[in-house]
Amino acid sequence: MKKLFSLFITLVLCCALISAVAEGNGVTEDIIAKLPEPGWVLDSVNGAVWQDDRASLEVFLEDVDNYKVLISWGSSAWEATEWVYACDYEADTQTLKARYVVCDNLVYDDAGSETRTNVYEKDSEAVFHLNEEGKLLLENAGDDALEGKAFEHVSEPAPAETGADAFKDIQYVLYLGTNDKDTNKPVFTQAEALEKAKDILIRHFGGYTIQEAHGGWIDNETEYQEYTLVIYLSGTTLDQVHAVADEMIEVFHQSSVLIQENPTRTEFYSSAE
Numbered sequence: 001m002k003k004l005f006s007l008f009i010t011l012v013l014c015c016a017l018i019s020a021v022a023e024g025n026g027v028t029e030d031i032i033a034k035l036p037e038p039g040w041v042l043d044s045v046n047g048a049v050w051q052d053d054r055a056s057l058e059v060f061l062e063d064v065d066n067y068k069v070l071i072s073w074g075s076s077a078w079e080a081t082e083w084v085y086a087c088d089y090e091a092d093t094q095t096l097k098a099r100y101v102v103c104d105n106l107v108y109d110d111a112g113s114e115t116r117t118n119v120y121e122k123d124s125e126a127v128f129h130l131n132e133e134g135k136l137l138l139e140n141a142g143d144d145a146l147e148g149k150a151f152e153h154v155s156e157p158a159p160a161e162t163g164a165d166a167f168k169d170i171q172y173v174l175y176l177g178t179n180d181k182d183t184n185k186p187v188f189t190q191a192e193a194l195e196k197a198k199d200i201l202i203r204h205f206g207g208y209t210i211q212e213a214h215g216g217w218i219d220n221e222t223e224y225q226e227y228t229l230v231i232y233l234s235g236t237t238l239d240q241v242h243a244v245a246d247e248m249i250e251v252f253h254q255s256s257v258l259i260q261e262n263p264t265r266t267e268f269y270s271s272a273e
Helices: 001-021 029-033 038-045 164-167 191-206 238-251
Strands: 050-052 053-063 066-074 077-090 093-106 112-122 127-130 136-139 149-153 170-176 208-219 222-232 256-264
Touching: 038 053, 038 222, 066 093, 112 149, 164 170, 170 238, 191 208, 191 222, 238 256
Parallel strands: none
Antiparallel strands: 050 053, 050 149, 053 066, 066 077, 077 093, 093 112, 093 127, 127 136, 136 149, 170 222, 170 256, 208 222
């Protein structure tokens, strides 16, 4: 969960930086000229996410000369791999060319705490560019796991916000039942159901917040009990939420997943003392 919040904060800061530079607020024309023209690179810096199977890709602007491409690949609910490519931007070709790559392995414990282990750091000749189908291609990845990846655009860029609006967010709450839609009997044990939900969420979002709930009802004088998982998602889009719900419906043999969309105000507050 810390990882998800960290990416969210980094993304907000990147959006704010783009907005400030684009307005020419105290920067030179030389710096403004280095920013990307409208296109996939600028969209990605402003929040677009790309996906290929379990791997997700995001682009961050470190400063006007340095871009970073983050690729996250969740192999299970408890383990993931991250690659961070340090890149230069070529305006003529709308291409990001890497200079260096860092690969880390991440393992999470039951409390959601992260243990990060470096796998390698090395020079890189990776290239990121769009093909004619609008897919983001990775070439010369320098890692067999990523070679030939073609990422599809799965979220729209979010406009940069300032002031009080910068804290506004949409929270999605999913209620996932675990009884079979036809038999009303549990599809898995409670422990199995929880682990399968975690695995799905890690692969789609890189983190999760889950609460366990127990519900009951009477139908034709028969009382039924159901173990239900309540899932909270922020910093995402409805399309991505629908994608994870589609998988949950199939895995848990559901007819539907209840989704609530709530406007919220998100602030990472630290004491001034």
